[in-house]
Amino acid sequence: xxxxxxxxxxxxxxxxxxxxxxxxxxxxxxxxxTSAATPAGWLRLAHLSPNxxxxxxxxxxxxxxxxRVVLHHVSYGTVSPYLPAPAGVYTVAxxxxxxxxxxxxxxxxxxxxxxxxxxxxxGMGPAKxxxxxxxxxxxxxxxxxxxxxxxxxSMREHLVTxxxxxxxxxxxxxxxxxxxxxxxxxxxxxxxxxxxxxxxxSTLTLDSGTIHTLVVLDEPGHLRIDNLTDAAGSKFQPDGGxxxxxxxGTAPPxxxxxTWLAFIAAGLLLAMTGLIRFRxxxxxxxxxx
Amino acid sequence: xxxxxxxxxxxxxxxxxxxxxxxxVALGGLTGLALNMWTGxxxxxAGPVPHVAAPRGRAAALASASQSGRVPAPLFLVIPAIxxxxxxxxxxTAGDGTLEVPQHADVAGWYTASARPGAIxxxxxxxxxxxxxxxxxxxxxxxxxxxxxxxxxxxxxxxxRFAITAVKLYPKAGFPAAAVYGPVPYAAxxxxxxxxxxxxxxxxxxxxxxxxxxxxxxxxxxxxx
Numbered sequence: 005x006x007x008x009x010x011x012x013x014x015x016x017x018x019x020x021x022x023x024x025x026x027x028x029x030x031x032x033x034x035x036x037x038t039s040a041a042t043p044a045g046w047l048r049l050a051h052l053s054p055n056x057x058x059x060x061x062x063x064x065x066x067x068x069x070x071x072r073v074v075l076h077h078v079s080y081g082t083v084s085p086y087l088p089a090p091a092g093v094y095t096v097a098x099x100x101x102x103x104x105x106x107x108x109x110x111x112x113x114x115x116x117x118x119x120x121x122x123x124x125x126x127g128m129g130p131a132k133x134x135x136x137x138x139x140x141x142x143x144x145x146x147x148x149x150x151x152x153x154x155x156x157x158s159m160r161e162h163l164v165t166x167x168x169x170x171x172x173x174x175x176x177x178x179x180x181x182x183x184x185x186x187x188x189x190x191x192x193x194x195x196x197x198x199x200x201x202x203x204x205x206s207t208l209t210l211d212s213g214t215i216h217t218l219v220v221l222d223e224p225g226h227l228r229i230d231n232l233t234d235a236a237g238s239k240f241q242p243d244g245g246x247x248x249x250x251x252x253g254t255a256p257p258x259x260x261x262x263t264w265l266a267f268i269a270a271g272l273l274l275a276m277t278g279l280i281r282f283r284x285x286x287x288x289x290x291x292x293x
Numbered sequence: 294x295x296x297x298x299x300x301x302x303x304x305x306x307x308x309x310x311x312x313x314x315x316x317x318v319a320l321g322g323l324t325g326l327a328l329n330m331w332t333g334x335x336x337x338x339a340g341p342v343p344h345v346a347a348p349r350g351r352a353a354a355l356a357s358a359s360q361s362g363r364v365p366a367p368l369f370l371v372i373p374a375i376x377x378x379x380x381x382x383x384x385x386t387a388g389d390g391t392l393e394v395p396q397h398a399d400v401a402g403w404y405t406a407s408a409r410p411g412a413i414x415x416x417x418x419x420x421x422x423x424x425x426x427x428x429x430x431x432x433x434x435x436x437x438x439x440x441x442x443x444x445x446x447x448x449x450x451x452x453x454r455f456a457i458t459a460v461k462l463y464p465k466a467g468f469p470a471a472a473v474y475g476p477v478p479y480a481a482x483x484x485x486x487x488x489x490x491x492x493x494x495x496x497x498x499x500x501x502x503x504x505x506x507x508x509x510x511x512x513x514x515x516x517x518x
Binding site for chain 2 (some may be wrong): 046085141144152193213214233235239240241242243244246249250252253256257264265268270272273275276277278279280281282283285
């Protein structure tokens with residue numbers, strides 16, 4: 005977990021780099037779309053600060069002044085889907101909703117994206133003291149289990165305890181903190197988040213082979229639990245390698261009995277010819293006078 | 294006379310040679326026939342596509358527990374690049390724990406314990422490359438190329454679109470279960486069929502062809518800035 009405060013130095017450096025790139029005519033090398041063929045990771049962007057107004061969230065490839073992605077008017081409790089991003093360093097910046105893209109960001113942080121890894125970059129904490137946290141997300145689960153992590157984003161309840169079924173998955177979690185992932189028994193579970201005065205109940209289906217982040221949020225008068233699917237696989241992995249999806253009707257045929265019979269016939273014919281020629285040859289050599 | 298004798302002397306070994314060659318060919322044919330009879334008795338399945346146990350027990354229970362709510366079940370698969378248009382049957386696991394395959398070679402099937410197409414996770418769809426006599430629904434799967442589009446029509450008539458990212462051939466023993474069935478943080482598709490060399494003695498292909506795809510065309514955050 006990394007906390008990076010707004011650094012105007014970083015921002016300035018980015019602009020200097022961008023200016024250099026412009027003058028060299030090297031701009032916009034970053035490909036807008038990625039495929040599984042290029043080593044890529046994933047980023048999702050979130051606003052989890054209860055008393056911070058809506059923001060525009062910008063994602064830049066480090067050193068590129070053109071944003072890869074801009075999410076407009078992101079309000080408290082919003083988490084974007086995963087955005088694929090080639091491995092590398094990125095800058096996430098937040099500006100007040102509607103502010104010019106050229107204006108100085110309120111907040112920014114650098115994120116190092118590794119191939120095949122996923123990250124949640126969330127604005128967390130109170131408006132005063134807001135910071136961007138980079139959380140590394142888990143993309144695997146042990147067979148037969150669901151994995152769960154909690155982000156505590158309720159400011160009214162400073163300490164929240166959360167249970168999934170009978171499993172305790174977070175005790176007295178402080179505002180603006182996140183737990184690590186833990187395995188829970190899969191299936192349909194009642195999840196209960198309780199603060200000192202407010203609580204939330206939610207019935208969730210956590211399938212085996214899936215990984216979730218539960219976000220505890222402030223709602224007017226009560227708490228809310230948001231269930232994010234970080235990754236999902238098949239609930240059950242079949243055994244025994246690849247499936248048997250072919251019976252050979254289009255495969256090169258094995259030589260059939262008919263082929264072999266034809267071989268025998270041809271062979272016999274050839275042998276007969278040879279025999280006849282051989283005998284005729286003898287007759288010619290010893291002619292009868 | 295001299296000339297005739299000379300020709301005769303030349304034709305004698307030639308006749309002998311032909312006799313010998315003919316005998317050898319006939320003998321080879323006889324051996325082949327014998328071998329064919331011998332292995333034919335223990336060769337692979339006969340008759341139509343063998344009937345594989347319908348999903349019961351574990352797989353069926355998993356399928357019913359899979360109510361992922363918002364995303365409806367898939368009904369049809371269309372792959373214009375290779376002329377595939379098929380309904381999708383539902384597949385579980387067979388009695389021996391392996392992935393069930395469609396009973397008929399001309400339809401593909403969706404593995405019900407995998408993600409519903411368009412939901413987060415890999416949606417696994419299997420189809421035959423061929424039957425005992427003819428081409429199967431995924432006969433041309435191996436000729437898909439990255440960027441080719443795959444459409445899945447779901448129960449609410451919504452269409453979800455995927456772009457192929459890779460098509461690979463794996464020996465059965467080295468089947469990449471984690472890459473095919475394992476978790477991913479986005480909606481993906483895996484199309485599976487058979488390929489490689491056909492083993493006449495077992496009646497199975499030795500390899501699998503897997504086409505990997507990612508969902509495309511979903512409402513995306515606006516790029517720019």
